[in-house]
Amino acid sequence: MLTTLIRGKVAFVIKAISLALITAVLLMLTQSAFAQEQYAIALFLAIAIILLNYTYFSKKRVPLKFFLPGVLLLTAFVITPILYTVVMSTYNYRTGNYISKEQAIERIKALAVESDPDGTAFDIVVGRYRGEFALLASDINNSSYFISTVSDRIPLDPESLEIDEIGVAQSAPDFTPLPPGKISSSKAASLRFKFDGEYFLTIESLNVGVVLRQTLEYLQPTDQFRSLITGALYDDNGNGNYVNVDDPEEKLEPGWRDPAWFSNFARLVQDDRVRTPLFSVFVWTVVFASLTVITQFAFGLLLALALNKPIRGRRIYRSILVLPYAVPSIMSILIWGGMFNTEFGAINEILGQQIAWFQDPTFARVAVILVNLWLGFPYFYLVCSGSLQAIPGELLEAAAIDGANPRQVFRRITLPLLLQILSPLLIASFAFNFNNFNLIYLLTGGGPKQQLDGEIAGATDILISYTYQIAFGSNIQDLGLASAISVIIFFIVAAISLYGVKRSKVLESFS
Amino acid sequence: MTKWLRENLWRHITGIIMCVFALFPLYLVVITSFNESGSLKITSFIPTDISFANYKLLFTDERIPYMTWMKNSLVIASFVAVVSVVVGAASAFAFSRLKFKGKKAGIQILLLIQMFPAILALSAVYVIMERVYTFAPGLGLGTQAGLILIYLGGAMGVNIWLLKGFVDSIPTELDEAAKIDGATPVQTYWLIFIPLAAPVLAVVALLSFIGTFNEFILARLFLVDMESRTVAVGLQQFIGGQFSENWGPFAAGSIIASIPIVIIFLSLQRYIISGLTAGSVKG
Structure with missing residues (x-):
C-alpha cells in the first residue's frame, strides 16, 4: 500500500515540497490581489495559506487534515457566493450603478x-x-x-x-x-x-x-458636483447617483453601487412592474414543477406496472426506455426545440398542422411539459420498478384473498405504499424542477414574451430563468434585484428540501 | 390465447407506445446527421441516401473547432470528477468517522449547502470571478481554470454528502478493530475505507463527470473564446448562434458527444440509479 511504502522521511519531504509549492502559488496570488486592492480575496487567501500550513505541519488536528481542502473549496465557491448574493441583494447593483463611488466620480469627471x-x-x-x-x-x-x-x-x-x-x-x-x-x-x-x-x-x-x-467640477469638501457652465449643484441622492439639487430627475451618469438595504425586497412587493410579472412567474413555476412531477411519475409508474411481469422482450423495452435519460439533456432539449419549430418542425409535419408552438403561451407551456416528460419518465420508471419489487407479495395476495379486485389492490395498497416510499424522491424532483433552468432557457428561452413592451418575463419563464433575465438578459442588468429574488428562491427550495429530508428520516425509522 | 391477450396485450401496447415516444427524437437526430440538407425536416422516415458530409464538416472545417471543444469538455469533466472525489472522500470520512468540535453544526451546514442550486448564486460567482480577473487573469472570468474551480466547489457539497452517506453505512466494528490493532485514522482511511469504497467512489466520480459534461450556463457565461468552449456551448452555437439553424452538423456533433455518456450510463446503469436515488435527481 501507498502508506506503508511511503512513510517516514520520504513522506515528509514529499509533503513539505507540495505544501511549499501550493503556498508559493497562493502567496503570489495574495500579493497581486492585495496590489489590485481586492482586500477581501487577499484576506481569504492569506487565511487559507496559514490554515493549510498549520494543519499539515501539526501532528494533531487529524480531522482538519481530512476535511480542510473540501471545506476551503466549499467556502470559496459556494458559501461565499451565497453570502455575497445576500449582500448584493441589499445594494442597488445594476447597469449604471455597477462601479464604486470613487470610480464613478472619476468617470463623471472624464465624461463631463x-x-x-x-x-x-x-x-x-x-x-x-x-x-x-x-x-x-x-x-x-x-x-x-x-x-x-x-x-x-x-x-x-x-x-x-x-x-x-x-x-x-x-x-x-x-x-x-x-x-x-x-x-x-x-x-x-x-x-x-x-x-x-x-x-x-x-x-x-x-x-x-x-x-x-x-463642464463639471467635483467639490471634495461638500461631496458635490458643480456645473462650470450654469453653476448648478449636484448632490449625492443617497441612492447611488449625483442629482441636480433643483431637479432630482436630472442624474449624472454613471452612478455607483450604494447600499439600498431592503429596497430591492420592497420592490418585489410594491413596484407594480416587478410584482405583477413576478407573481405570474411564481404561479407558473409551481404549476410547471407540479405537473412535471405528476406526469413523469404517472407515466413512469404505468410503465413499471406494465413491465412488472416477465413478459417477452422486457429487457429490450427496458434498454430503449432508459435512453432519454442517458443522452446528455442539453442535446435532447435543443433537438426538441427544433422539432417544435412551426415551419420545419417534425411535430407539425406529423400532425399536419401549422401550430406556432413557441409563439402561443398555452402551446409553449404544453411543449415544455411534454419535453420534460420525455426527459424524466425513465427515471421514475426505473425507481418505480425498483420500489414495486420492494412491496411484500404477501400483502397483495392477502388482499386478493379477501376479495379485492386488481384495481382495488392497486388503489388501496400498491399506490399508497409507493407514494410513501417515493415521497422523498418526488419532493426532490419537485425541488429540482423548480429550478430547471436548462430546460426553459434552451427550449423556449422563457418565451413567448412581448419584448416590445419591455416585458422581461415570458409565459414559460420560471423563477430562476426570470432571475437570469433580470441579471444578465435585458438591457438593464439588475444584479441587486436578481439577488433579492435568488435569496427568496433559496428559502423556498430549502424549505421544500428540508421537508423531503424529514420525510425520508421518517421512512428510515419505519424500516 | 385470449387469456394471454387479456393479461399481456396492454403491457406490450404501453411498452411499444412509450418506446416510440422515447426513440422518436433520437431517431430524428440520427437521420438528420446523415442528411446533407442541414434541416430537421423529415423528408422520409427511411433515409434514401446516406451522407457523411456533416461528420466530415466537424472534423475538417477550420471555423468549427469541434475536436477542441470535445477535448475541452472531456478534460474539464474528468479533472472535476477525479479531484472532487479525491477531496470529497477525505472530507466525507472526517464528517462520518472522526470526532471534532462543531461536527454536528458542520453536517447541518453541509446538508443545507448541498441542496442549494448553484445557479442561484450565478451573479455573485460572476462578480467574484470578475474581481479575480483583475489580479489573476489566468484564473478569473473567461478561463477554463476558473470554471474548473467553480465546478469543483459546486460538486463538493453533493459529493461529500453522498459519500458521507456511504461511509455511514460501513459498520463501525471494522474501524474499531483497526483502532485496537493500533491503526491511525490515516491508515484506517487508506487501508480500510478506500478499498471498500472504491466502487462507490467510481460511481460518484461518474456522476460528477456527467453533471459537468452537461453543464451549460456557467460554461456559456464564462468561456467566450471559440477555442476554449465546451462541446455543449459550442454545439448550441450551431442552432442558436452565429451559424443559425444548422441542424446537420449539430446532430452529428451531438451524436458523437453523446456516445461516451450513453455507454458509461448503460453499462453502469444499476449503480448510477442507486446513487441517484440516494442523493438527488439528475442535473
Whole structure:
C-alpha cells in the first residue's frame, strides 16, 4: 500500500515540497490581489495559506487534515457566493450603478466635457516634443500650425514644417511622431493638451484632435458636483447617483453601487412592474414543477406496472426506455426545440398542422411539459420498478384473498405504499424542477414574451430563468434585484428540501 | 390465447407506445446527421441516401473547432470528477468517522449547502470571478481554470454528502478493530475505507463527470473564446448562434458527444440509479 511504502522521511519531504509549492502559488496570488486592492480575496487567501500550513505541519488536528481542502473549496465557491448574493441583494447593483463611488466620480469627471460652439477639430500627429507628449496640430483652412503639450501651446512657422499635399504638418523641429500602433495604448490617449483658456485639446482618433472644455467640477469638501457652465449643484441622492439639487430627475451618469438595504425586497412587493410579472412567474413555476412531477411519475409508474411481469422482450423495452435519460439533456432539449419549430418542425409535419408552438403561451407551456416528460419518465420508471419489487407479495395476495379486485389492490395498497416510499424522491424532483433552468432557457428561452413592451418575463419563464433575465438578459442588468429574488428562491427550495429530508428520516425509522 | 391477450396485450401496447415516444427524437437526430440538407425536416422516415458530409464538416472545417471543444469538455469533466472525489472522500470520512468540535453544526451546514442550486448564486460567482480577473487573469472570468474551480466547489457539497452517506453505512466494528490493532485514522482511511469504497467512489466520480459534461450556463457565461468552449456551448452555437439553424452538423456533433455518456450510463446503469436515488435527481 501507498502508506506503508511511503512513510517516514520520504513522506515528509514529499509533503513539505507540495505544501511549499501550493503556498508559493497562493502567496503570489495574495500579493497581486492585495496590489489590485481586492482586500477581501487577499484576506481569504492569506487565511487559507496559514490554515493549510498549520494543519499539515501539526501532528494533531487529524480531522482538519481530512476535511480542510473540501471545506476551503466549499467556502470559496459556494458559501461565499451565497453570502455575497445576500449582500448584493441589499445594494442597488445594476447597469449604471455597477462601479464604486470613487470610480464613478472619476468617470463623471472624464465624461463631463463639451466641444466649443463651433465644434473645432484639428488634423493632428501624436508624438513627443522635447520629451513630453505633444500634438502637432494643423488648421488646414487657415494654414496655421501649432504644437500643444499639456502645459504649453507653441505656434509654429509653416516654413519650418514638413507639410503633405492636403496641408497637414507631418513633422516639426524637436518633434518625434509616435508609431500609430502605440497611440491608443499610450498615456497620451487620455491627456488634456493646452489649447486656450478653459478649452483643451484631446485625441479623438488616430489623426484627429478635438477642442473641449470641462463642464463639471467635483467639490471634495461638500461631496458635490458643480456645473462650470450654469453653476448648478449636484448632490449625492443617497441612492447611488449625483442629482441636480433643483431637479432630482436630472442624474449624472454613471452612478455607483450604494447600499439600498431592503429596497430591492420592497420592490418585489410594491413596484407594480416587478410584482405583477413576478407573481405570474411564481404561479407558473409551481404549476410547471407540479405537473412535471405528476406526469413523469404517472407515466413512469404505468410503465413499471406494465413491465412488472416477465413478459417477452422486457429487457429490450427496458434498454430503449432508459435512453432519454442517458443522452446528455442539453442535446435532447435543443433537438426538441427544433422539432417544435412551426415551419420545419417534425411535430407539425406529423400532425399536419401549422401550430406556432413557441409563439402561443398555452402551446409553449404544453411543449415544455411534454419535453420534460420525455426527459424524466425513465427515471421514475426505473425507481418505480425498483420500489414495486420492494412491496411484500404477501400483502397483495392477502388482499386478493379477501376479495379485492386488481384495481382495488392497486388503489388501496400498491399506490399508497409507493407514494410513501417515493415521497422523498418526488419532493426532490419537485425541488429540482423548480429550478430547471436548462430546460426553459434552451427550449423556449422563457418565451413567448412581448419584448416590445419591455416585458422581461415570458409565459414559460420560471423563477430562476426570470432571475437570469433580470441579471444578465435585458438591457438593464439588475444584479441587486436578481439577488433579492435568488435569496427568496433559496428559502423556498430549502424549505421544500428540508421537508423531503424529514420525510425520508421518517421512512428510515419505519424500516 | 385470449387469456394471454387479456393479461399481456396492454403491457406490450404501453411498452411499444412509450418506446416510440422515447426513440422518436433520437431517431430524428440520427437521420438528420446523415442528411446533407442541414434541416430537421423529415423528408422520409427511411433515409434514401446516406451522407457523411456533416461528420466530415466537424472534423475538417477550420471555423468549427469541434475536436477542441470535445477535448475541452472531456478534460474539464474528468479533472472535476477525479479531484472532487479525491477531496470529497477525505472530507466525507472526517464528517462520518472522526470526532471534532462543531461536527454536528458542520453536517447541518453541509446538508443545507448541498441542496442549494448553484445557479442561484450565478451573479455573485460572476462578480467574484470578475474581481479575480483583475489580479489573476489566468484564473478569473473567461478561463477554463476558473470554471474548473467553480465546478469543483459546486460538486463538493453533493459529493461529500453522498459519500458521507456511504461511509455511514460501513459498520463501525471494522474501524474499531483497526483502532485496537493500533491503526491511525490515516491508515484506517487508506487501508480500510478506500478499498471498500472504491466502487462507490467510481460511481460518484461518474456522476460528477456527467453533471459537468452537461453543464451549460456557467460554461456559456464564462468561456467566450471559440477555442476554449465546451462541446455543449459550442454545439448550441450551431442552432442558436452565429451559424443559425444548422441542424446537420449539430446532430452529428451531438451524436458523437453523446456516445461516451450513453455507454458509461448503460453499462453502469444499476449503480448510477442507486446513487441517484440516494442523493438527488439528475442535473
